[in-house]
Amino acid sequence: MIINLPHLAQLVIPVAHAAEEASSGGVMETLGINWKLFLAQIVNFGIILLVLWKWVFIPVAKKLQERTDKIEKSLNDAERIEKEKKEFEAWKNEQMANARKEAGSIITAAQADAGKAKEQILREAKTEQQKIVDQAKQQIEEEKTHALSQAKTEIANMVTVAAEKILRGKLNEKNDQELIKESLAQTK
Amino acid sequence: MLAVPPLAAEQILHIGPLPVTNSYVNSTIALVGFVVFALFIRAGVKKYGGRAPKGIVNFFESILEFILGYIDNVTHDRKKSLKFLPIVGSLFLFILISNWMGLLPGVGSIGIQKGSEFIPLLRPANTDLNMTLSMAVLAVVASHILGVATIGFFKYANRFIKIGDLYHAFKSLKPVNILTAIIEFFVGLIEIISEIAKMVSLSLRLLGNIFAGEVLMTVLAGLVPYLVPLPFMALELLVGFIQAVVFAMLALVYLSMATVETHGHAEAGKGEAEAEAEENQVPAV
Numbered sequence: 234m235i236i237n238l239p240h241l242a243q244l245v246i247p248v249a250h251a252a253e254e255a256s257s258g259g260v261m262e263t264l265g266i267n268w269k270l271f272l273a274q275i276v277n278f279g280i281i282l283l284v285l286w287k288w289v290f291i292p293v294a295k296k297l298q299e300r301t302d303k304i305e306k307s308l309n310d311a312e313r314i315e316k317e318k319k320e321f322e323a324w325k326n327e328q329m330a331n332a333r334k335e336a337g338s339i340i341t342a343a344q345a346d347a348g349k350a351k352e353q354i355l356r357e358a359k360t361e362q363q364k365i366v367d368q369a370k371q372q373i374e375e376e377k378t379h380a381l382s383q384a385k386t387e388i389a390n391m392v393t394v395a396a397e398k399i400l401r402g403k404l405n406e407k408n409d410q411e412l413i414k415e416s417l418a419q420t421k
Numbered sequence: 422m423l424a425v426p427p428l429a430a431e432q433i434l435h436i437g438p439l440p441v442t443n444s445y446v447n448s449t450i451a452l453v454g455f456v457v458f459a460l461f462i463r464a465g466v467k468k469y470g471g472r473a474p475k476g477i478v479n480f481f482e483s484i485l486e487f488i489l490g491y492i493d494n495v496t497h498d499r500k501k502s503l504k505f506l507p508i509v510g511s512l513f514l515f516i517l518i519s520n521w522m523g524l525l526p527g528v529g530s531i532g533i534q535k536g537s538e539f540i541p542l543l544r545p546a547n548t549d550l551n552m553t554l555s556m557a558v559l560a561v562v563a564s565h566i567l568g569v570a571t572i573g574f575f576k577y578a579n580r581f582i583k584i585g586d587l588y589h590a591f592k593s594l595k596p597v598n599i600l601t602a603i604i605e606f607f608v609g610l611i612e613i614i615s616e617i618a619k620m621v622s623l624s625l626r627l628l629g630n631i632f633a634g635e636v637l638m639t640v641l642a643g644l645v646p647y648l649v650p651l652p653f654m655a656l657e658l659l660v661g662f663i664q665a666v667v668f669a670m671l672a673l674v675y676l677s678m679a680t681v682e683t684h685g686h687a688e689a690g691k692g693e694a695e696a697e698a699e700e701n702q703v704p705a706v
Contacts, residue, residue: 262429263428263429264428264429264550265427265428265429265430265442265549265550265551266550266551266554267440267551269438269439269440270430270439270440270442270445270549270551271551271554271555272555273439273445273551274445274448274549274551274552274555274556275555275558275559277445277448277449277452277552278448278511278515278552278555278556278559279559280452280456281451281452281455281456281511281515282507282508282511282559284455284456284459285455285459285507285510285511285514286507286511287459288459288460288462288463289458289459289462289463289481290485290506290507290510290511291507292462292463292466293462293466293478293481293482293485294485294489294503294506296466296469296474296482297482297485297486297489298503
């Protein structure tokens with residue numbers, strides 16, 4: 234690249250000029266410090282600061298914070314609801330299992346009861362039956378003995394009647410013999 | 422002929438007692454732009470309320486999140502970050518926008534010829550020490566005000582004029598303590614000077630960088646008007662951004678340093694050491 238030397242020389246001139254100024258007007262003037270301008274710039278920047286502060290940074294930061302809080306809250310809520318749902322599910326399952334177990338135990342108990350009742354009823358029926366049978370037997374026995382004794386007395390009577398009849402009729406040896414034999418055979 | 426801009430901003434006209442310079446014109450244009458922008462944002466925030474934002478508000482929210490993230494890195498406290506955000510954010514946005522405004526065509530090239538002197542009508546706002554110094558003074562003064570508001574006047578004043586520490590040291594009657602307190606007292610006096618140095622370094626750093634960029638652009642445009650200045654333009658974009666970040670970051674560090682609560686003597690020393698470490702770290706950017 235070709236650099237134009239006179240141009241470079243011109244570059245140096247302002248610097249020398251500034252140095253000259255510094256010696257005459259002080260550092261502040263060289264740097265361009267002017268209290269009126271300084272105040273004006275403070276006011277300018279102050280307005281920018283104020284405007285951004287009031288209208289931009291605070292509202293937007295507030296909105297951001299609000300949104301963060303909102304999202305946080307929603308997430309927490311969702312988590313809580315999920316947890317509650319799980320708890321409810323577990324509770325429900327437990328409850329159902331309990332109910333099932335209870336129902337099972339009730340059924341088995343009922344079955345056992347029913348079995349026992351059946352057995353008892355059967356047993357009772359059997360004893361009743363036995364009792365009835367025994368009674369019947371006893372009655373039969375009694376009736377039999379009663380009938381027998383009755384028959385005996387009746388036979389005895391008949392024998393007596395027959396004997397009377399025969400005795401009132403012709404009573405011979407032969408007849409007598411035969412009659413005794415017959416009577417004996419009959420009573421045996 | 423090459424017209425390298427002088428260090429002091431050139432005066433264009435007088436409004437009453439106020440000498441209007443070309444850089445003042447630029448900062449006023451930026452002011453108007455920011456007010457319009459703020460009105461838009463305000464209207465947008467009102468319009469969208471709690472709903473999802475759109476357009477300019479959405480865009481600005483992303484910028485704000487970005488800035489807040491950086492502030493959080495320094496303060497480690499969202500509440501404090503929100504307190505510093507308006508100051509730091511305004512500094513950053515204003516410096517960035519006025520730096521980039523200086524790269525627009527017409528700035529520095531359109532002007533009036535006064536005899537042999539050429540006076541441009543527009544000149545980047547930050548090439549004027551009045552502007553940079555006013556911002557630096559505002560930032561440092563804001564840090565002192567916030568410091569006093571956060572930790573109380575006497576505690577805050579004790580950082581610079583350590584009479585309280587001196588009194589406690591003498592009361593403890595240990596010679597080592599007294600000696601340390603006396604040394605600390607003079608360190609406190611040096612702190613006062615460092616407060617002035619803060620303002621000077623902040624304002625001169627920004628002025629130097631942006632003014633140098635402006636001079637470079639003028640010289641390059643004078644030597645080779647076409648294409649060659651382009652990469653330097655790109656570099657100037659970067660410099661404008663970096664200087665805005667540096668200024669805002671330093672202001673943020675000063676703010677957070679001023680609002681650090683210090684309890685007792687031992688912890689006060691620790692807090693200062695931390696703050697110093699922070700200060701040493703950031704200018705390295």
